[in-house]
Amino acid sequence: MDVASRYHALKTEIYPWFEPQWLRIKQLFATEKLPHALMVNGAKGIGKLHFASSVAQLVLCHKNANGAACGECRSCQLFSSSGHPDLYHLAPEEGVEQIKVDQVRDLSSFMQSTAQQGGYRVVILDPAEAMNLSAANALLKTLEEPGKNSLLLLLSNQLGQVMPTIKSRCQRVDCPIPERDLAVHWLQQKLSIEAGVASQLLKVVHGAPLLALTFKERGEQELRAEFFVGLKSILQGKTTAIALAPQYAKKDIKLLLSWLYSLLVDVAKLQVAGEGSSIANADMAKMLAALAKRSQAKKVYALADKVQWQRSALLAHQNPNKQLLLEDLLIDWKKLI
Ligand SMILES: [Zn+2]
Structure with a gap:
């Protein structure tokens, strides 16, 4: 395996919403009760990798002054700097969704080797649900007999998709979506924006602050706006699903589907709770209100289910024809009214 991707410097940071988890880990470590395997689980984009890296640095540090890595x-x-030889960061290879069985076998031999710096050997596996069945099975043995002074940090964005046999061998570190005020304040400072803007941005990314950052930085805000204009045009009959799909087939389809899903959830909410209910896509309120009035609830649910099913299929590493997939969903979108 490519050594460069295995050993590299990892950013460590404890975001304010990670304080309770951080405190718990430090206590477990200080009292020598840290388990061999932790399942750090929570939504994507809240900073789990930076948290896990901080834990890794803590246990690898030779001094541990005042319960923190000395630096x-x-x-x-x-x-x-170059990455720690006793830290193994395992993630899907570039452009691939899955963690392969060979990667897990490499990891197992790393766990059996002696720590070069004489302390802990630490693995960060991100995310656990990316392991296919054989990869997960290959990891079981390591989880059962990890050896002394070893720590496996498994990260998960979707705990429900992790094999139960893996989950049951890890102590869970649940990381909830950050409390809104805390996240708004943090984002405000990070991006130098008003509280209202930060709050709206957070709603779009379902409360995950780091996603809000990438959303800004990668121009996803523009893509979202453009995609939503397209969706509106379909409803208005100004364009068609067939015409629009090719434009988006090369974009990040999982992202597009998550936005589409989020819109449908908003429509369903408006239908049930009426206008004035709290929706994620407040900037699209007008279109959503119109849709809520004119569409049948069962059609909205059916499409939401379909989008969700396609998202799971994509996450389960199936490789569909993206253009056809989008066409199909956008045709159903048009049929909502
Ligand atoms: Zn140190």
Whole structure:
């Protein structure tokens, strides 16, 4: 396996909403009760990898002054420069969704080797649901007999998709969506924006602050706006699903489907709770209100289910024809009214 992708400097940061989890880990470590395997689970984009990296640095540090990594010892230096030889970061290879069985076998031999710096050996596996069945089975043995001074940090965005046999061998570290005020304040400072703008941005990304950052930085805000204009045009008969689908087939389809799903959830909410209910896509309120009035609830639910099913299929690593998939969904979108 490519060594460069295995060992590299990882960003460590404890975001304010991770304080309770951080405190718990530090206590477990200080009292020598840290388990061999942790399942750090929570929504995508809240900072789980940076948290896990902080935990890794903590246990790898040679000094551990006042319950925190010292930042100065040889271990800490390695950690923040070229990457620590006793830290193994395992993620899907570039352009691939899955963690393959061969990758897990490499990891197992790493776990059986002796720590080069004489302390812990740490694995960060991100995300656990990316392991297919054989990869997960290959990891079981390592989870059962991890060896002394070893720590496996499994990250998960969708705990429901992780094999039960894997889950049951890890102690769970649940990481909820950050409390809104805390996240708004953090985002405001990060992006130098007004509280109202930060709050709206957070709604679009379902409360995940780091997603809000990438949303801004990668121009996803523009893509979303453009996609929604397209959706509106379909409803208005100004364009068709067939004409629009090719434009978006090369974009991040999972992202597009998550936005489409979010719109449908809003429509369903408006139909049930009426106008004035709290919706994620407040900037599309007018179109959503019109849709809520003119569409049948069962059609909205059916389409939402279909979108969700396609999202799971994409996450389960099936590789559909994106253009056909989009066409199909957009045709149903048009049929809502
Ligand atoms: Zn240190």
